[in-house]
Amino acid sequence: MSGRLYIVGLGPADERWLTLEAREALVEAQDIIGYEPYVARVPLREGQTRLASDNRVELDRAREALTRAQGGRIVAVVSGGDPGVFAMAAAVFEAVDHGPQEWRDLDIRVLPGVSAxxxxxxxxxxxxxxxxxxxxxxxxxxxxxxxxxxxxxxxxxxxxxxxxxxxxxxxxxxxxxxxxxxxxxxxxxxxxxxxxxxxxxxxxxxxxxxxxxxxxxxxxxxxxxxxxxxxxxxxxxxxxxxxxxxxxxx
Amino acid sequence: MSGRLYIVGLGPADERWLTLEAREALVEAQDIIGYEPYVARVPLREGQTRLASDNRVELDRAREALTRAQGGRIVAVVSGGDPGVFAMAAAVFEAVDHGPQEWRDLDIRVLPGVSAxxxxxxxxxxxxxxxxxxxxxxxxxxxxxxxxxxxxxxxxxxxxxxxxxxxxxxxxxxxxxxxxxxxxxxxxxxxxxxxxxxxxxxxxxxxxxxxxxxxxxxxxxxxxxxxxxxxxxxxxxxxxxxxxxxxxxx
Structure with a gap:
């Protein structure tokens, strides 16, 4: 039973530019994964796991998120701005493209945001x-x-x-x-x-x-x-x- | 005493892609001005004036909004998507550029949105x-x-x-x-x-x-x-x- 992977755009700065859809995904997610300053912008929620990593390990981070989603977790990979513009969405799909066949069956949803x-x-x-x-x-x-x-x-x-x-x-x-x-x-x-x-x-x-x-x-x-x-x-x-x-x- | 002009991005469809900042401006505004289908997407609020117009009269709409803001009103010009991308923001500033000097003193704020x-x-x-x-x-x-x-x-x-x-x-x-x-x-x-x-x-x-x-x-x-x-x-x-x-x- 697989989970779900949200790729969430936080917008360029504080929550004023966050969309309703992104806000809801951040509440639903069990695991929040991303570059440290972006993870720090997500309000803390009890029981939520947070994995902050360095900016240069985008593919490792993508694989970690995919593995967790495949294991049944609701995962949110967070990006500043729009995850589809020079950010994590391409890295996640690149990981899928070169990863195990099962990742292609995952429920992956890109949630756009205001870009820089x-x-x-x-x-x-x-x-x-x-x-x-x-x-x-x-x-x-x-x-x-x-x-x-x-x-x-x-x-x-x-x-x-x-x-x-x-x-x-x-x-x-x-x-x-x-x-x-x-x-x-x-x-x-x-x-x-x-x-x-x-x-x-x-x-x-x-x-x-x-x-x-x-x-x-x-x-x-x-x-x-x-x-x-x-x-x-x-x-x-x-x-x-x-x-x-x-x-x-x- | 002049008012304020918000140029608000509604995102491409329903409210899921609306930012918090845009939502607040739509509540604060006394006048909502825009192309008819976009105005129709703004939740009705008592006492708020709504001016819907045709898609081809962008400059007229911009001038109407500027005139109202100069008269002291809090005005929101609404665009689908991001108002800064092929939408109303450029039309408003074009109107300012060719309009009366006083329009340059107005409080104009562009609120970005998710583009199509x-x-x-x-x-x-x-x-x-x-x-x-x-x-x-x-x-x-x-x-x-x-x-x-x-x-x-x-x-x-x-x-x-x-x-x-x-x-x-x-x-x-x-x-x-x-x-x-x-x-x-x-x-x-x-x-x-x-x-x-x-x-x-x-x-x-x-x-x-x-x-x-x-x-x-x-x-x-x-x-x-x-x-x-x-x-x-x-x-x-x-x-x-x-x-x-x-x-x-x-």
Whole structure:
């Protein structure tokens, strides 16, 4: 008798961005599994088991969750943001794809959440209001030349670009490399927004442009938004500008 | 004394995907403004004014909301999905950009929501688990050749592609044109998912591929997902396949 595996999106910060569906799954679950800071965001419930692990062991965590669900447990794997966007859902299905046949019979449900780029966009105005793409700058699992190719096509296609995982201790220069590449295809005055720790106490929003952005301001908790030709800034008195991407193409 | 304007994401279907923040704003608002089917999804509250309008008058609706907020009302403009993704947030800021100076002093807050592509992805597995883009096929406001250019770069950049607004009565052939264009750049066996009316009673999910997809199956309530080279199908017994995009590049 097998259990169930929920893959739950917690949203980018506190419970204000949690959906009703996610909230209910977190109450129903017997086991909560995830990267430590995400597990810590789930309210404690008596009798619930909590397994927090390091960020780099996504596949191990996925296998642990699948094994428990197969054993009859109701398991919730938790992700910040949306588990379907650069997060745990792909890792779980990758584990299923390469795991025992029985895992394909499990009851697995992905519960979407508000992703980091959406929370960042909401703070800026509406920069993702028209055609956009999302690119992870992490080169742990894909070679850097694939990332370069995607950045080039995103720029040449005039997409608004959301950059995930823009910085890491292992490769601190990759965001600088990405900005340098984009400057070959986009005007210097292209909008750049840095949304840091959105929804958290130390939230910081920086509005700048491609020829002035300081890569040192980008850390692991930063979501970077690069504007397209239709992205506009609305100047305001005594308040941060609003930014939106026009629904009209130039 | 000015009021406040919330731009609220309702998520793709019923209240299961509503965030806590959105729920609270809908209770606080004095006026609910939006496209008729979205307004109808907001629970009735005594004393609350409801203004439902047609889908094609987004800027008029934005101006009405801004005028009311400036007059001191607490207003909620409601959108399906995420208001920041092909929805009302960009329309509101566009209205501000071209409106009276006073609108720039208003208290405008965008409340993000689960977007259609995220709900569709959750049903399929994790097809947006790696680099992806979102393109609206509506050519009401942008010329078709811009859309063609974006589709080409999305395909050549090996992005997973989410297509919004794939069909309309005014231009029923544009999804067929888009598939034909993509076939010039992508293999025939490229994954195509059609997610129809996700979260609603008549929900239907179709898994197919680029050389077999039937454009007639795509309607206005369909979110189309085109896979990338890393997108995989997991075959299952007696159940729909799961689809995910590998975090590794090929």
């Amino acid at each position: 780029m959406q929370a960042a966009a909401a703070r800026l105005g509406a920069p993702l209001g028209h055609d956009f793409c999302a690119i992870s700058l992490s080169d742990n699992l894909k070679p850097w030349d694939v990332i370069e190719k995607r950045l080039e096509h995103a720029a040449r296609g005039d997409f608004v670009i959301a950059l995930y995982n823009p910085a890491s201790r292992a490769r601190p220069t990759r965001i600088a490399d990405a900005f340098a590449l984009l400057r070959r295809f986009l005007p210097g005055e292209t909008f750049v927004g840095l949304a840091k720790s959105v929804g958290r106490e130390k939230e910081e929003i920086i509005l700048t442009q491609l020829d002035g952005v300081d890569p040192a301001q980008v850390d692991m908790a930063t979501l970077v938004v690069i504007g397209a030709s239709g992205t506009r800034r609305i100047a305001r008195r005594g308040a941060r500008d609003w930014v939106y991407s026009s629904r009209k193409a130039l | 592509m995220q709900a569709a992805a959750a049903r399929l597995g994790a097809p947006l688990g790696h680099d992806f883009c979102a393109i609206s096929l509506s050519d009401n406001l942008k010329p078709w050749d811009v859309i063609e250019k974006r589709l080409e770069h999305a395909a050549r950049g090996d992005f997973v592609i989410a297509l919004y607004n794939p069909a309309s009565r005014a231009r029923p052939t544009r999804i067929a044109d888009a598939f034909a264009l993509l076939r010039r750049f992508l293999p025939g066996e490229t994954f195509v998912g059609l997610a129809k009316s996700v979260g609603r009673e008549k929900e239907e999910i179709i898994l197919t591929q680029l050389d077999g997809v039937d454009p007639a199956q795509v309607d206005m309530a369909t979110l189309v997902v085109i896979g990338a080279s890393g997108t995989r199908r997991i075959a299952r017994r007696g159940a729909r396949d799961w689809v995910y995009s590998s975090r590794k590049a090929l």
